Amino acid sequence: MRIGVLGSGDVAQVLASGFLKHGHAVTVGTRDSAKLADWAKSNTGGRVGSFADAARFGEVLVLAVKGSAAAEVLRFAGADALAGKPIIDATNPIADTAPVNGVLKFFTGLDESLMERLQREFPQARLVKGFNSVGSGRMVDPAFNTGRPTMFICGNDDGAKRTVSGLISELGWDTSDMGMAESARAIEPLCMLWCIPGFLRNEWTHAFALLKS
Ligand SMILES: NC(=O)c1ccc[n+]([C@@H]2O[C@H](COP(=O)([O-])OP(=O)(O)OC[C@H]3O[C@@H](n4cnc5c(N)ncnc54)[C@H](OP(=O)(O)O)[C@@H]3O)[C@@H](O)[C@H]2O)c1
Numbered sequence: 001m002r003i004g005v006l007g008s009g010d011v012a013q014v015l016a017s018g019f020l021k022h023g024h025a026v027t028v029g030t031r032d033s034a035k036l037a038d039w040a041k042s043n044t045g046g047r048v049g050s051f052a053d054a055a056r057f058g059e060v061l062v063l064a065v066k067g068s069a070a071a072e073v074l075r076f077a078g079a080d081a082l083a084g085k086p087i088i089d090a091t092n093p094i095a096d097t098a099p100v101n102g103v104l105k106f107f108t109g110l111d112e113s114l115m116e117r118l119q120r121e122f123p124q125a126r127l128v129k130g131f132n133s134v135g136s137g138r139m140v141d142p143a144f145n146t147g148r149p150t151m152f153i154c155g156n157d158d159g160a161k162r163t164v165s166g167l168i169s170e171l172g173w174d175t176s177d178m179g180m181a182e183s184a185r186a187i188e189p190l191c192m193l194w195c196i197p198g199f200l201r202n203e204w205t206h207a208f209a210l211l212k213s
Contacts, residue, residue: 001025001167004058006051006073008035010136011090012064018140019062020045022170029054029077055081060088060163064131067093067114068107074122083124086160088167089115089184090131092191102199104192113184119156126160127181128153130168133190134207135198141172142207148174149207152190154183176210 001024005016008030016028020043028036029051036048047057055061055077065073070091074082093114095105108114119127130153131139142149151173155161165175178187190208197203 002027002057002059003062003167004029004054004056004060005062005064006054006077007062007064008032008039009064009066011131011139012062013039014136014139015062015064015088015090015131016046017043018171019167021140024167025057027054027057031076051076052078052081058085060086060167062088062090062131063118063127064090067091068096070114070118071121074118074125079122079124082122084126086126086128086157086163088130088164089118089127091115092132092188094191099195099199102196104195106189106192108188110185113182113188115154115184115188116181119181126155126157128155128157128160128164129184129187130164130175132188133194135194135204138205138207139171143172144207144209146209148172148209150210151175152178152187152208152210154178154180154187156181174209 003019003024003026005012005028016026020026027047033048093106093108095107097105151168
């Protein structure tokens with residue numbers, strides 16, 4: 001598939017490299033392509049452009065930018081370039097204040113999520129939450145003795161969730177569909193839970209798995 005990755009940080013770079021490794025065509029978008037110069041050198045099959053370039057290029061998009069900038073980045077990308085496309089939303093609404101005893105602060109409340117805000121502003125986009133509650137170092141081909149970890153996803157469009165589940169599965173995960181966009185109210189805070197062992201004990205290599213009988 002053609003995948004447009006919006007972002008230049010760790011998540012964007014790791015997922016862009018992962019999708020290239022698994023045989024997809026990738027364009028990464030940023031305001032400042034210099035930030036991706038090293039990535040481009042070691043990922044010669046990938047391309048770098050603006051947010052709008054990456055959005056136009058992708059049949060599927062990945063949103064991997066600072067949570068507070070996510071809406072602005074989608075505006076840069078342009079509503080027309082987003083329309084009808086599955087967008088894997090890896091963002092978290094992390095506030096610009098320090099964690100308290102290892103617990104991150106969010107700029108959203110319990111009865112709303114960042115993904116719902118984005119979905120409301122861009123109704124033609126088909127947002128699917130994913131990759132928000134694991135560290136970038138474990139996003140691609142995670143290896144655990146106990147088996148494949150679980151990626152919790154949600155979104156309003158079943159077709160988009162099927163497409164995204166297929167891609168996430170290629171990267172080594174089981175997916176668990178947690179329902180509609182409102183379920184992002186529960187999935188986004190998993191990022192808080194995931195980070196606590198990191199902030200308290202410098203443990204950053206775990207992932208969540210859903211056990212079923
Ligand atoms: N780091 C992790 O392990 C991890 C794991 C799971 C989820 N997440 C989530 O994934 C997202 C990306 O995380 P990250 O650590 O890779 O990167 P990040 O430092 O949170 O974000 C960097 C990206 O945000 C964009 N950005 C920042 N301020 C902006 C503004 N004012 N206007 C437009 N764009 C702006 C940057 O754009 P430019 O490229 O133009 O500079 C860059 O692409 C975040 O929402 C984070 O919560 C992170």
